[in-house]
Structures are given as C-alpha cells and as structure tokens.
Amino acid sequence: MKNYIKHNEWQIIEEGFDPHLNKISESIFSLGNGRMGQRANFEETYTGETLQGNYVAGVYYPDKTRVGWWKNGYPEYFAKILNATHWIGLTITINDEVLDLNTCKVLNFSRVLDMQQGTLTRKFIVELSNGNVLGVEAIRFCSIVDDEAGVIKYTITPQNFDGKITVESSLDGDVKNQDSNYDEKFWNEISAKQVGDCALLNLETKKTAFWVSSAIYTAIYQNEKDLGLKSSFISKEKYVAQQFTVDVKKDQSTTIYKFAVNLSSENYKKEDLETTTIATLKRVKAKGFNQMLAEQAKAWAVKWQNGDVIIEGDVAAQQAIRFNIFQLHQTYTGEDARLNIGPKGFTGEKYGGSTYWDTEAYCLPFYLATAPQQVAENLLIYRYKHLEKAIENAEKLGFKDGAALYPMVTINGEECHNEWEITFEEIHRNGAIAFAIFNYIRYTAEQKYLAEYGLEVLIGIARFWAQRINWSIEKEKYVMLGVTGPNEYENNVNNNWYTSTIATWCLKYTIEAIGLVKADDAKKLEQILTKTKFDTEKETSHWKDIIEKMFYPIDEKLGVFLQQDGYLDKEQILVKDLPTVDRPLNQKWSWDRILRSCFIKQADVLQGIYFFEEDYDLTTIQRNYDFYESRTVHESSLSPCVHAIIAAKLGDLDRAYEFYLRTSRLDLDDYNNDTEDGLHITSMAGTWLSVVEGFGGMRVKNNQLHLHPVLPEKWKSYAFKIGFRHTIITVKVTTEKVSLTNESEHELNLNVFGKEAHLSANGTLEINS
Numbered sequence: 086m087k088n089y090i091k092h093n094e095w096q097i098i099e100e101g102f103d104p105h106l107n108k109i110s111e112s113i114f115s116l117g118n119g120r121m122g123q124r125a126n127f128e129e130t131y132t133g134e135t136l137q138g139n140y141v142a143g144v145y146y147p148d149k150t151r152v153g154w155w156k157n158g159y160p161e162y163f164a165k166i167l168n169a170t171h172w173i174g175l176t177i178t179i180n181d182e183v184l185d186l187n188t189c190k191v192l193n194f195s196r197v198l199d200m201q202q203g204t205l206t207r208k209f210i211v212e213l214s215n216g217n218v219l220g221v222e223a224i225r226f227c228s229i230v231d232d233e234a235g236v237i238k239y240t241i242t243p244q245n246f247d248g249k250i251t252v253e254s255s256l257d258g259d260v261k262n263q264d265s266n267y268d269e270k271f272w273n274e275i276s277a278k279q280v281g282d283c284a285l286l287n288l289e290t291k292k293t294a295f296w297v298s299s300a301i302y303t304a305i306y307q308n309e310k311d312l313g314l315k316s317s318f319i320s321k322e323k324y325v326a327q328q329f330t331v332d333v334k335k336d337q338s339t340t341i342y343k344f345a346v347n348l349s350s351e352n353y354k355k356e357d358l359e360t361t362t363i364a365t366l367k368r369v370k371a372k373g374f375n376q377m378l379a380e381q382a383k384a385w386a387v388k389w390q391n392g393d394v395i396i397e398g399d400v401a402a403q404q405a406i407r408f409n410i411f412q413l414h415q416t417y418t419g420e421d422a423r424l425n426i427g428p429k430g431f432t433g434e435k436y437g438g439s440t441y442w443d444t445e446a447y448c449l450p451f452y453l454a455t456a457p458q459q460v461a462e463n464l465l466i467y468r469y470k471h472l473e474k475a476i477e478n479a480e481k482l483g484f485k486d487g488a489a490l491y492p493m494v495t496i497n498g499e500e501c502h503n504e505w506e507i508t509f510e511e512i513h514r515n516g517a518i519a520f521a522i523f524n525y526i527r528y529t530a531e532q533k534y535l536a537e538y539g540l541e542v543l544i545g546i547a548r549f550w551a552q553r554i555n556w557s558i559e560k561e562k563y564v565m566l567g568v569t570g571p572n573e574y575e576n577n578v579n580n581n582w583y584t585s586t587i588a589t590w591c592l593k594y595t596i597e598a599i600g601l602v603k604a605d606d607a608k609k610l611e612q613i614l615t616k617t618k619f620d621t622e623k624e625t626s627h628w629k630d631i632i633e634k635m636f637y638p639i640d641e642k643l644g645v646f647l648q649q650d651g652y653l654d655k656e657q658i659l660v661k662d663l664p665t666v667d668r669p670l671n672q673k674w675s676w677d678r679i680l681r682s683c684f685i686k687q688a689d690v691l692q693g694i695y696f697f698e699e700d701y702d703l704t705t706i707q708r709n710y711d712f713y714e715s716r717t718v719h720e721s722s723l724s725p726c727v728h729a730i731i732a733a734k735l736g737d738l739d740r741a742y743e744f745y746l747r748t749s750r751l752d753l754d755d756y757n758n759d760t761e762d763g764l765h766i767t768s769m770a771g772t773w774l775s776v777v778e779g780f781g782g783m784r785v786k787n788n789q790l791h792l793h794p795v796l797p798e799k800w801k802s803y804a805f806k807i808g809f810r811h812t813i814i815t816v817k818v819t820t821e822k823v824s825l826t827n828e829s830e831h832e833l834n835l836n837v838f839g840k841e842a843h844l845s846a847n848g849t850l851e852i853n854s
C-alpha cells in the first residue's frame with residue numbers, strides 16, 4: 086500500500102517526482118471520454134520507466150493465443166484494445182538539450198487531476214545539464230463534448246536564460262503493446278501527410294483492418310498572441326510532426342497549444358474518414374482551448390449534478406468516491422451498444438480492454454441509478470447482439486440445441502480467455518448475464534425488454550445450464566461438476582454452491598419470463614419460441630425437475646452453505662493468522678499452495694447471498710459472512726465492495742467502513758500493488774454500490790424502492806442521488822435524520838426503514854433515523 090496521493094475533495098494531487106511511482110501515477114491520473122482514453126504519460130520526452138497508453142474505443146487486435154499446452158476449445162486469439170497513436174507528444178529542445186525528466190534535475194513537480202472539470206495539470210521546474218532552469222505548466226484533457234478530440238496547453242518559462250526552443254509536436258503511430266504475445270506491432274501506415282496547417286496520420290490495424298485517422302494542429306503563443314509561426318513538416322514511418330523554433334527570453338512564457346483528433350472506421354466510412362478527421366480538427370481548433378475547457382467544465386458539472394456522492398467529515402473518503410465515479414464516467418458513456426467496460430477501462434493493457442462478468446454483476450446497477458435508462462439498456466443489448474456467438478461458443482464445447490455460453494472475456498462476442506479452468510469452468514458468468522436482465526427489469530419496471538431482447542438470451546443461458554448439470558445416481562440429485570466459482574483460488578471443483586444456485590435461479594427466472602411475455606403479448610412469445618425452436622413442454626419440465634432436485638452442498642453443523650463439496654477437507658486457517666509477509670498470496674505463494682488452501686480470493690458464497698439476499702434470513706447471512714469473510718484475502722478488486730454491503734446490512738459499520746475505504750482507495754493507495762497495470766475500473770462501480778446499497782441500504786423489492794440508511798461513525802453526513810423510474814431523488818443522511826428530495830414531477834411511494842413513505846412530486850421528506 087502507498088500513501089503519496091494528497092487528500093483533497095475534488096482533486097487528486099501528487100507533489101514531488103518519484104520515478105518509481107511514475108507508472109502508478111500514469112494510471113491514477115488517466116484521462117478519457119468514453120471514445121478515447123490515455124494514461125498520464127508526459128507530453129515531453131521521458132526516457133524513464135513508463136507504460137505508454139492511448140486507446141481508441143472499439144478498435145482491437147486479435148493477438149494470436151499463446152499457451153503452453155493447447156487444449157481443444159481454446160480460442161485462437163485474445164482481443165486487445167490496442168495502444169494507438171501517441172498524440173500528446175511534444176519534443177522540447179532547449180538550447181540543444183532535450184527536455185527529459187529522467188535526465189534533468191527536477192526541482193519541483195506536481196500533478197493534479199481536477200475532477201470538477203476533467204483536466205490533468207502538471208507543473209514542474211527543472212534544471213538541465215546545460216544549467217538552463219525552466220518552469221513548465223501543462224494542462225490537457227480529452228473532451229467529453231467533442232469526444233474525438235484532445236487538447237493540450239503547454240507553457241514554458243525560462244528562469245535564468247535566453248535562447249532557442251525547438252518544439253516538435255507529433256503523432257507517433259509506431260507504438261507497441263507491452264502485452265503483445267509475439268512482440269509484434271499491430272499497426273500499418275496508410276498515409277501520413279500535411280493538410281494545410283494540420284498534420285495527418287492514417288493507420289490500419291493488422292488483421293482487423295480498423296482505420297484510425299489522427300490529425301493535429303499546433304500553434305505557438307507569446308504574450309497571449311499567436312506568433313503565426315509556420316511549422317516544418319516532418320514525416321517518417323508511422324510518424325508525422327510539426328516543428329517550430331522560437332526565441333525565448335528569461336521570465337517570458339511561451340505557450341504551445343496542441344489540438345488533436347482521433348477518428349475510427351468504426352464510426353465513419355473508410356472513404357470519408359480522412360476528410361471527416363480534418364473537418365473535426367478544424368471545428369475544434371476554431372473553438373479554441375478556452376472555449377473547449379469551458380464546455381468541458383460545464384459538461385462535467387452536469388455529470389456531478391446528477392451523480393455526485395457528498396461525504397462530510399472525511400476528506401479521504403470523499404476524494405475516493407469522486408475518483409471512482411469520475412473514472413467510471415471517463416470510461417463509459419453508454420451511447421454506443423457496441424462498446425462496453427473493460428476492467429481497466431482506458432488506463433492500461435491488462436485484461437485487454439475486454440468485457441467480463443464485472444459489467445453485469447457490478448457496473449450495471451451504477452449506470453441504472455445514475456445515467457439515462459438507455460445506458461443500462463445498451464449494456465444489456467451488447468450481450469443480446471452476442472447471443473449467436475455465445476451459442477457458437479457453447480457448440481465448440483459440445484453443447485447443442487441453442488445452449489448459450491457467454492465468454493469469460495470478449496470484445497466481439499467470441500471467447501478470448503485461454504486457461505481451461507476459467508474458460509471452460511468459470512461458467513457462473515452466464516448467470517450474471519441473466520441476473521442483469523432481471524436486475525434491469527426489477528429497477529426500471531420495463532418488462533417489455535423481455536419480449537424485445539431478454540427472453541431469447543435467457544432461453545440460451547437456461548439451456549446451457551440444463552445441459553451442464555447432470556444427474557447423479559449416487560446422490561439421486563442433479564449436480565454440477567468441474568467448475569470454478571468466483572473464487573479463482575480453487576478450480577475444477579464439484580458443486581460450487583454459488584454456481585449451482587445461480588444456475589437454478591436462471592432456470593426459474595426463464596420459466597417466469599416465458600409466463601410474463603405470454604401474459605403481455607402471446608403472439609410475440611410464439612415468435613420467440615419459434616425462433617429459438619423452443620419445446621416448452623419438454624424443456625421446462627426438465628428444468629423444473631432440476632430446480633426441484635438440485636444438490637447444494639451445505640454443512641448442517643456449521644450452518645453454512647459450502648463453497649464446494651470438498652471445501653471442509655481443506656486445512657481451515659483464518660486470514661488473521663496468516664503472516665503479513667505471506668500477503669498478497671498471489672504474489673508470495675505457489676499456485677499449487679493457493680489451490681490447496683482454504684483462502685478465498687473474492688466473494689463466492691457471499692456473492693450468491695448478495696444477489697439473492699431476500700431468500701435468506703439475517704442469522705443465515707451472518708453465519709455465512711462470519712465463516713467466509715474470515716477466510717477471504719480480498720485479492721480481487723471486486724471483493725471488498727460485496728463485503729461492505731453485507732457488513733452494512735448486518736450492522737457491522739466499522740467493518741463496512743473498512744471495506745469501503747479499501748474498495749474506494751484501492752488504486753489511490755495502491756492496496757494490491759498493481760495499480761501500475763491500470764485502474765480497477767469495474768470495481769469502482771462496486772465502490773459506489775458500497776455507499777448506496779451498503780450504507781444507504783438501497784434495494785428494489787416488491788416493485789418498490791427501499792432505503793435503510795446508516796451513517797458510518799467517521800462521517801458527519803453523506804448524500805447521494807439516484808434516478809428511480811421517473812423520479813430523481815437525493816438521499817441525505819445525518820446522525821439525526823434522513824432527508825429525501827424529489828427533483829421530478831412524479832410522486833413516489835417508497836419504503837424507508839421498513840415503513841411505507843410517500844414522496845410527492847418535487848417534494849421533500851424527513852424521517853428521523
């Protein structure tokens with residue numbers, strides 16, 4: 086765990102330059118706008134340790150699979166969102182010496198991510214080896230208004246010299262992915278040229294043939310006036326630049342404005358791409374830096390107005406929740422159903438920018454409550470569009486008759502994961518995709534989603550479970566063999582309680598969904614049944630038999646659901662008895678030792694209890710929580726949030742608060758020693774859940790919004806805003822009361838602390854805690 090980020094309510098601040106922390110900071114200070122994103126690499130040359138990352142949403146490369154021992158059923162490739170054209174580059178040469186923070190003396194340095202306006206600012210003073218001292222202030226952002234554009238204002242002030250500065254403002258497409266399986270580069274050049282006062286670079290991905298067209302315009306100002314300097318155009322393979330030389334004087338500032346755009350053939354016809362790129366660049370440069378910044382700040386203000394969480398009395402907690410919300414908005418805006426949320430968003434290469442079950446299990450509830458309904462619907466439609474591929478994926482593994490197995494990792498619907506114990510066995514992901522459909526309808530009451538899209542997906546998933554489960558003559562029960570639960574610290578286990586529970590739930594819900602669609606629109610149901618060749622009688626009676634006779638491992642003596650058949654055969658040790666030097670286990674122990682131990686990576690039985698909470702009484706939840714939490718090492722970022730929610734429900738506010746801090750400051754404080762790989766974007770939605778569902782006790786039950794807010798001791802108050810059906814409600818919690826404000830024209834009957842309450846249109850309501 087690190088502790089170098091300064092606490093501040095609206096800003097993330099780093100003071101002083103420590104090259105060893107640079108890759109961590111490059112992740113933390115990342116920028117994005119849903120369409121493109123980048124790590125906080127420096128504009129100027131940096132020869133120290135860095136992970137360069139510029140990403141364009143939806144543009145991926147199918148990197149040929151690399152495994153030690155090939156197994157039938159493995160995918161041919163791993164899809165990766167690529168490191169794309171490095172558009173921020175400014176090579177600065179001062180009196181013949183290149184500015185490079187790795188080689189000069191850094192006298193002063195700060196980096197600030199301003200979450201109110203979505204900007205990254207760096208200020209530093211350095212001394213070059215030639216004795217020149219200069220100050221730099223660099224501010225940049227990825228515009229959320231013009232989401233294909235980024236802009237930089239880079240000001241240099243000589244402190245003790247007059248002389249010449251050369252600026253090379255570039256687009257560098259000769260980039261690599263550090264995780265490239267065969268050390269290849271993934272881009273080819275199509276063209277590189279000067280178009281008027283702009284420089285343009287068109288690249289194509291190998292194999293997938295995506296085109297990305299980037300263009301820049303650079304201007305040099307002194308005394309707030311454009312010097313009108315003409316650039317020299319430089320071009321080499323996959324590289325273009327505009328070069329300027331300017332005379333500078335001691336204490337006189339020179340400002341470089343750089344406007345850049347990145348457009349992809351995902352959104353435009355290839356034949357129009359270049360002209361649209363130039364037109365887009367001209368449009369944004371005509372706006373100018375100040376107008377773009379003002380628009381950016383205004384657009385972020387709207388996002389905060391709609392989705393801020395305000396915590397009084399605890400700056401570290403306040404900063405952390407805003408950081409999580411900020412990064413989620415930077416990653417996914419929800420306008421495009423072809424896009425999704427990678428576990429690292431646009432902040433690193435790990436996980437390839439691909440989609441995991443994280444989206445359905447963790448992110449969906451955040452977007453349901455904080456964004457227009459279409460955003461959550463687009464997340465579901467993404468999977469609807471991949472149904473055929475999920476059916477093909479199941480067929481590859483030997484399933485048939487329309488059974489669908491959604492991939493563990495994907496960009497376009499095809500499985501990309503290639504470790505058998507996860508690819509073939511971590512099948513609980515299929516359940517999360519069905520649960521998301523239920524969750525969406527439970528939250529929005531938009532049952533028509535079932536007939537339009539949801540039911541087809543549910544049928545595919547239910548068919549998979551019905552084939553994956555088998556009858557055990559010995560047990561006279563249905564069993565599920567050879568699976569990996571959410572706890573990836575044991576594989577190939579039999580009867581993982583969570584997987585079996587979500588599987589039978591899927592069967593029940595699909596039967597229910599068939600009934601619901603029938604009641605709404607019997608003709609539509611017929612069409613779906615014909616399209617899916619569904620034999621209602623035969624298939625549902627088999628499903629009902631499974632539901633009735635499924636085996637779930639339980640230990641009556643301990644009164645807990647068993648994670649899997651053999652769990653109690655393991656040596657039972659508690660995490661509190663593990664020496665600290667052994668943690669994190671995944672970095673300190675052999676994999677064999679981990680697999681044989683009872684230690685749990687993340688919520689497994691407790692994930693099921695979280696999803697299906699209403700099925701269990703409080704003492705059952707408490708017993709399972711006490712048993713499993715004490716064996717859980719929380720080495721997945723997805724773990725602390727689920728535990729925070731359950732701990733809050735059980736009234737253990739101290740633990741809930743501890744888990745909250747752990748999930749919310751996971752990256753800011755680098756808890757798991759892996760922030761340099763990128764931020765844990767999907768678990769950030771879990772952070773929001775731990776406030777709203779954890780402390781706020783928000784649930785949707787019996788077609789109604791329920792709240793049961795509690796206040797952690799460290800906080801004076803907290804407030805969050807949610808959109809629920811047609812209302813927009815702010816919930817503020819203090820020691821004395823819960824205040825509800827309705828900013829909509831619609832009234833709402835809800836339930837607070839177990840009692841019915843009525844919130845009138847535009848009304849307020851106060852309830853004593």
Ligand code: BGC
Pocket residue numbers: 428436441442443571573686687721722723767
């Ligand atoms: C977790 C998975 C998760 C993946 C991506 C893994 O460490 O165990 O549950 O889907 O990370 O976030």
